[in-house]
Structure formats: structure tokens, C-alpha cells
Amino acid sequence: MPHDIRLAGPWDCSAADEDNWERCVLPFVVPAKAPGELPIRIRRKFHKPSGVDNRTRLLLVVDGVPDLKSIQVNDSHIGAIRCVESTCEFDVSDKLADYNIVSIPLTGPGTHVDAVTLRIEEPPTT
Numbered sequence: 001m002p003h004d005i006r007l008a009g010p011w012d013c014s015a016a017d018e019d020n021w022e023r024c025v026l027p028f029v030v031p032a033k034a035p036g037e038l039p040i041r042i043r044r045k046f047h048k049p050s051g052v053d054n055r056t057r058l059l060l061v062v063d064g065v066p067d068l069k070s071i072q073v074n075d076s077h078i079g080a081i082r083c084v085e086s087t088c089e090f091d092v093s094d095k096l097a098d099y100n101i102v103s104i105p106l107t108g109p110g111t112h113v114d115a116v117t118l119r120i121e122e123p124p125t126t
Helices: none
Strands: 003-006 011-015 022-024 040-047 057-063 070-073 076-079 082-084 087-091 099-106 115-121
Touching: 057 070, 070 087, 076 087
Parallel strands: none
Antiparallel strands: 003 115, 011 022, 011 040, 040 099, 057 087, 057 115, 070 076, 070 099, 082 087
């Protein structure tokens, strides 16, 4: 049975080519006035859950962005393993350190992220 940890906040947002980060909250919607500032990135820092080992599968689940192609975790680009409607999953099992930063690109006005969850899938016990 998977266990979900909601990455509710705090989140930061910035134009993709800038390093001026401001606080933002989820759900986050790219404002209509943003076209000259696109793409926009949102990011959040978080710790790796304790008690996981190399058999544990860790997924970042992003709700609200249909067809999100990739995210960035600790400067590594990670492609989606599955997108169904507006929920996309990213396998980060071998990408997490003790301390992590996830960055999500948002490319158009009205694009939004409703929620981000870290899903922990334990291996079956025998």
C-alpha cells in the first residue's frame, strides 16, 4: 500500500531565466500577464523520507499539469513515466539525496499545478 506525503509548501516561483524567487502557494496558476516572463518555474525544498532503502520506489506525482514532460530534481532532469489526464508521475527513486529541490517548469498562461505528492511504494513483504 503506497504512502503519500503532500508537498504543500512553502513553494517559490520565478521566471525561468532569473534567480529572483518569491513565495507562492499551491494551487499555483501562471498569471495571464506572464507571457514575456515564460517559462515560469516553481520549486520546493524537501528532505528524503527516513526508513527507505534501495528497494523502495519513490514517485513525485504532479496534479494539474496535463502532459508535463519533465521536472528537475537536484539539477537532474527526469522524464514522466506516466501522465493520465492532468496527473503525471516521475520516478525519483535513485535521484533523492538527504536534502532535495524539485523544480517544475510551467510554460503558458493559465497553466497550473494543483498539488505535488511524494509517493512511497514499499516492496512487497514475504
